[in-house]
Amino acid sequence: MPDVSKMKKPDVKVVLLGDMHVGKTSLLHRYTERKFKDTTSTVGGAFFLKQWGPYNISIWDTAGREQFHGLGSMYCRGAAAVILTYDVTNWQSLSELEERFLSLTDTANHDCIYAIVGNKADLTDPKAQLSPNSDSFSEDQTDIVEDRTEPQVLSACPTPPASPTSLSGVVPRKQVSREDAMALYGRILRYKGLDEKSSLPADKMCFETSAKTGYNVDALFETLFDLVLPSILRKRHENHESPTVDLEDCRGSGKRVRSSCC
Amino acid sequence: MSVKAFELVPAVERDLLMGDKARINIECIECCGKHLYVGTNDCFIHHFLLDEVASPMGKLSYSAQKLLNKYLGLKKPVAELRAASALERLIVLCDGMVFLVDMVTLESVPSAAGGGVKIRGVIAFCVNENPVNGDPFCVEMAILSSKRRTVQIYMVHKDRVQLVKEVSTPEQPCALSLDGYFLCLALTTQYMILNYNTGASQDLFPYNSEERRPIVKRISREEFLLAAPGGLGMFANAEGVSQRAPVSWSESVIAAAVSFPYVVALDENFITIHSMLDQQLKQTLSFRDGHILQDFEGKVILASTKAVYVLVPLPLERQIQDLLASHRVEEALMLMEGAQRNIPKDKFQVLHRRILQRAGFIQFGKLQFQEAKDHFRKGELDVRELISLYPLLLPASSSFTRFHPPLHEFADLNHLAQGDQEKVLQCKRFLISYLKEVRSTEVVNGCREDVDTALLKLYAEQDHDSLLDLLASENACVLADSVPCLEKYHKYFALGLLYHYNGQDSAALQVWTRVVNGDLQDSTRSDLFDYIVDFLCCCSNLDLVWKYADWALQKDSTKGVHIFIRRPLSTDQSELNPDKVITYLGKNKQALLLYLEHLVLEKKIQKEKFHTHLAVLYLERVLSLLSDSSADAEPLTKARERLQAFLRESNLYRVQFLLGKIEDCEQLLLERATLHGKLEEHDKALHILVHKLRDFPSAEAFCVWASSGRDPAYRQRLFHLLLEEYLGGEPRVGGGGELEMAAVDVLNRHGEVFDAVRVLRVLPESWSLQLLRPFLNRAIRASMHARHTSQIAVGLAHSENVQLLHDRLKERKKPIFVSEKKGCHLCHNTFKEPDVVCLPGGVPVHTHCVAQRIKDSPTKRHLTNSSNHT
Ligand SMILES: Nc1nc2c(ncn2[C@@H]2O[C@H](COP(=O)(O)OP(=O)(O)OP(=O)(O)O)[C@@H](O)[C@H]2O)c(=O)[nH]1
Numbered sequence A: 001m002p003d004v005s006k007m008k009k010p011d012v013k014v015v016l017l018g019d020m021h022v023g024k025t026s027l028l029h030r031y032t033e034r035k036f037k038d039t040t041s042t043v044g045g046a047f048f049l050k051q052w053g054p055y056n057i058s059i060w061d062t063a064g065r066e067q068f069h070g071l072g073s074m075y076c077r078g079a080a081a082v083i084l085t086y087d088v089t090n091w092q093s094l095s096e097l098e099e100r101f102l103s104l105t106d107t108a109n110h111d112c113i114y115a116i117v118g119n120k121a122d123l124t125d126p127k128a129q130l131s132p133n134s135d136s137f138s139e140d141q142t143d144i145v146e147d148r149t150e151p152q153v154l155s156a157c158p159t160p161p162a163s164p165t166s167l168s169g170v171v172p173r174k175q176v177s178r179e180d181a182m183a184l185y186g187r188i189l190r191y192k193g194l195d196e197k198s199s200l201p202a203d204k205m206c207f208e209t210s211a212k213t214g215y216n217v218d219a220l221f222e223t224l225f226d227l228v229l230p231s232i233l234r235k236r237h238e239n240h241e242s243p244t245v246d247l248e249d250c251r252g253s254g255k256r257v258r259s260s261c262c
Numbered sequence B: 001m002s003v004k005a006f007e008l009v010p011a012v013e014r015d016l017l018m019g020d021k022a023r024i025n026i027e028c029i030e031c032c033g034k035h036l037y038v039g040t041n042d043c044f045i046h047h048f049l050l051d052e053v054a055s056p057m058g059k060l061s062y063s064a065q066k067l068l069n070k071y072l073g074l075k076k077p078v079a080e081l082r083a084a085s086a087l088e089r090l091i092v093l094c095d096g097m098v099f100l101v102d103m104v105t106l107e108s109v110p111s112a113a114g115g116g117v118k119i120r121g122v123i124a125f126c127v128n129e130n131p132v133n134g135d136p137f138c139v140e141m142a143i144l145s146s147k148r149r150t151v152q153i154y155m156v157h158k159d160r161v162q163l164v165k166e167v168s169t170p171e172q173p174c175a176l177s178l179d180g181y182f183l184c185l186a187l188t189t190q191y192m193i194l195n196y197n198t199g200a201s202q203d204l205f206p207y208n209s210e211e212r213r214p215i216v217k218r219i220s221r222e223e224f225l226l227a228a229p230g231g232l233g234m235f236a237n238a239e240g241v242s243q244r245a246p247v248s249w250s251e252s253v254i255a256a257a258v259s260f261p262y263v264v265a266l267d268e269n270f271i272t273i274h275s276m277l278d279q280q281l282k283q284t285l286s287f288r289d290g291h292i293l294q295d296f297e298g299k300v301i302l303a304s305t306k307a308v309y310v311l312v313p314l315p316l317e318r319q320i321q322d323l324l325a326s327h328r329v330e331e332a333l334m335l336m337e338g339a340q341r342n343i344p345k346d347k348f349q350v351l352h353r354r355i356l357q358r359a360g361f362i363q364f365g366k367l368q369f370q371e372a373k374d375h376f377r378k379g380e381l382d383v384r385e386l387i388s389l390y391p392l393l394l395p396a397s398s399s400f401t402r403f404h405p406p407l408h409e410f411a412d413l414n415h416l417a418q419g420d421q422e423k424v425l426q427c428k429r430f431l432i433s434y435l436k437e438v439r440s441t442e443v444v445n446g447c448r449e450d451v452d453t454a455l456l457k458l459y460a461e462q463d464h465d466s467l468l469d470l471l472a473s474e475n476a477c478v479l480a481d482s483v484p485c486l487e488k489y490h491k492y493f494a495l496g497l498l499y500h501y502n503g504q505d506s507a508a509l510q511v512w513t514r515v516v517n518g519d520l521q522d523s524t525r526s527d528l529f530d531y532i533v534d535f536l537c538c539c540s541n542l543d544l545v546w547k548y549a550d551w552a553l554q555k556d557s558t559k560g561v562h563i564f565i566r567r568p569l570s571t572d573q574s575e576l577n578p579d580k581v582i583t584y585l586g587k588n589k590q591a592l593l594l595y596l597e598h599l600v601l602e603k604k605i606q607k608e609k610f611h612t613h614l615a616v617l618y619l620e621r622v623l624s625l626l627s628d629s630s631a632d633a634e635p636l637t638k639a640r641e642r643l644q645a646f647l648r649e650s651n652l653y654r655v656q657f658l659l660g661k662i663e664d665c666e667q668l669l670l671e672r673a674t675l676h677g678k679l680e681e682h683d684k685a686l687h688i689l690v691h692k693l694r695d696f697p698s699a700e701a702f703c704v705w706a707s708s709g710r711d712p713a714y715r716q717r718l719f720h721l722l723l724e725e726y727l728g729g730e731p732r733v734g735g736g737g738e739l740e741m742a743a744v745d746v747l748n749r750h751g752e753v754f755d756a757v758r759v760l761r762v763l764p765e766s767w768s769l770q771l772l773r774p775f776l777n778r779a780i781r782a783s784m785h786a787r788h789t790s791q792i793a794v795g796l797a798h799s800e801n802v803q804l805l806h807d808r809l810k811e812r813k814k815p816i817f818v819s820e821k822k823g824c825h826l827c828h829n830t831f832k833e834p835d836v837v838c839l840p841g842g843v844p845v846h847t848h849c850v851a852q853r854i855k856d857s858p859t860k861r862h863l864t865n866s867s868n869h870t
């Protein structure tokens, strides 16, 4: 958070969208603080400023709760990348992406890129139970022990088992396969009116992650940051050309939001 | 998580406003400089003068003085008041009507010709604080009209208002704010941004304004604060983008304002204060019947229905100190850095540094060393603040006193660690690493002694390897403190280094020798003796060298003598010249021998005295071994080899002298032969070798050695001598055959050095050809070879000669033309005879001209050399 205080102007915006409890906040924590810690359901939204080479990237963590749904399109306005997050053990969380969240991205940049991320892979996939390096894995273990002491407040879904040992007990079923996610990616491209061939391939843009173990988390954010670099450069260039913003231009998309969500 | 960021200070008490009239309520307020205007529900405007009073304690309070109150005559509540100070007008909204009153008299302004001052049918209005039109004598105002779905823009002049623009909205607006061309509106179901100039609009987010009261508050250039669903305070800019994360209020929030870096909000019972920097709730003040919260030129004023209060921000410095006091370092830093622009630059720097330092100490107290170090470094901490935490580390001579007010609350390390030795140890290790890092930077300018002494003490106490590095390199350790410390931890070797660094070599040697003698215990160096010897080698104080040389030689003469041997050739030779050293080493034969070997064999000093001395020492050793019948053969062999080698190789010792010493020693015949050889008494030498020793290989070797470096004839002479030695004596019974065989062998082996003809003459007739075949073969072959080689040489010389003749002729053939028409270059007369001299380049001149010229100018004499006669 100290980054925020310096009020650096972000060059580009990345937004995390997805139903409540899928682990958006946890993903951001994992990436920025290298830890998995206890979270409470996000209120409104929060953001983090990430220094990426010479650029500042703001990553917005939105609230998945229905109550804050209306704020989504504002957060997405001007976004260069949107991370649509679901929970691999929860089919509903994937379908919500299409039904509830996709329309929020109408305000994003025309060339916005989309990633579909199935989180909590540690619950279903043995290879996601090991963190990229065993150092932080052991660190995770201690975190979890601490985490358990505080009760989780706002959780609508049953809390998944937190320690890998209890996996042998209640194993949540994997409800969403990667293919399902890739199919959704295809439909998103169609919704956006984008040509599948000239867009980034589904294979590259669909991730399965675990905020808990760190599995694939760095890969996700770093892939996206690399992909938004051209967008930053273009934005800088444009700002150079015309410092004022054409509201007329955005209005069309704003209208569309309303028609699709109300 | 609370900070005391604000204090609620009463400004206008109930008594002053309405006395005991129970039904009268405050409806609106306006503040402009010291002038406070309050509108009430009984259609009055009250005008107060508000003065800040600072108590001696530094506490702020307000005193309000009532200037005037005025009934507007409409019997309706005064809904809103806004000052246009440049116009000296108050804009009033009352009974759905906007009109102007004089700021001082509160009298209604009569309408001027050509324009009214009243606008009817107004729900709400706002003033543009950032108008595009820069005219200072008019104010831009936006109005929500009861006429449905429109916003009107007016220009307010001193005595009239003028409609300049009307824009329609998709829904009925109910709250508004204005910045530049941008209207921020709360509509029935959502918020939107509307550019009244272009008509362009931007939806922000849905909000049900009928359910909950919307808030639209301009907080800075083109940025607004809005009440959002779920009790959120959302930020939005004119582009419709949120650049800050939202803050979380209660659902019943009534009003909000920004007092950087805080968002202040009012609900039914509380004032909540969130930081814009981290969105966290920082302070909650209970406030009943809260009703109005507005900021005026940075001053936040609140009102209940009956009284007015000012929300006074505590100085940022205080807030930051408070945060630090409760160990909330990160928050303090964030506040500091976030509020940078609100603090003058020089003050900021001082404060920032102090906070970083304090933050560092707090983290230090929590043993978060990495973070502490970063903060200390960024905060440019005087390292002595840190050192002073550790008892007795600073030198007694240090002038340091801790900063006041204190940067931390620890008395010392023990207080901090509460007796936990592990903690103390960690802190010490940290200090070591920290001091090690900073000691080479400018951070320690002016306190180098303190830092280095502290580091030395830590190293000594912790038995740290770097102690020696510290002392062996440039350092500023204070002697008075360091000596007792090193003694305490038995770091005597280090102590010596310290003395040495401080120019007290004598003290250093004294400590070290006591360690070697076992009087003091320090195992730092197991080879301390060698170290001392090396040290003395380089020691420039010769008195010390002499003083400790005795000790060293006594300890170990072989090693001790290195004091002299390894001594680099210094300029100051007078004191330590070899003669003096040799005299000094005197009876210490072992050391003397090593020293002489060093002089003679290594340094190759060509002095007869040394050579003779060395030879004598070698000889004495051999003799002493010879006389000791119990001694092993091995050392004797070795000693003799050494002696023999030296006798052979050196040409400087006094041969006669040595010869005298061994003349009657029958055991050293070989040596004697060598000495005779040195005197060129080869016959004597060979006689010894052949007849006394009967060592024929040595005899041959002697010939080779004695003639090495001489011409072949010399060698030939020696070999002939040898041959004579073999053959010359009367053939003795028994032994004669042996000598003859030796003669045959030497002939066959070294045939090439002999003069074959002379040999054949002296050989006994009886010898068979067969016996001498290798010799004769070689002799014939050698003579043939010599003949052929000389023939070839003659041939080659001849052909070279011919070649040169040929070349010469070729050169000569080039013609040089001389005719009677050509003139001499020197006298310009024509040539009359063919005898000319050519100057370089083939220029012909008269012989006499050249002769004349050379006579005139001696410097040009070389001309004759380079010219050709024709
Ligand atoms: N096993 C497992 N649990 C996770 C993982 N990520 C998050 N969780 C848990 O899921 C719950 C919700 O996580 P959050 O990060 O708060 O979810 P969110 O998407 O931010 O939710 P909202 O803020 O309400 O939108 C928490 O209890 C986390 O501990 C994961 O990778 N594996």
Ligand SMILES: [Mg+2]
Residues within 6 Å of the ligand: A024, A025, A026, A039, A040, A041, A042, A061, A062, A063, A064
């Ligand atoms: Mg969250």
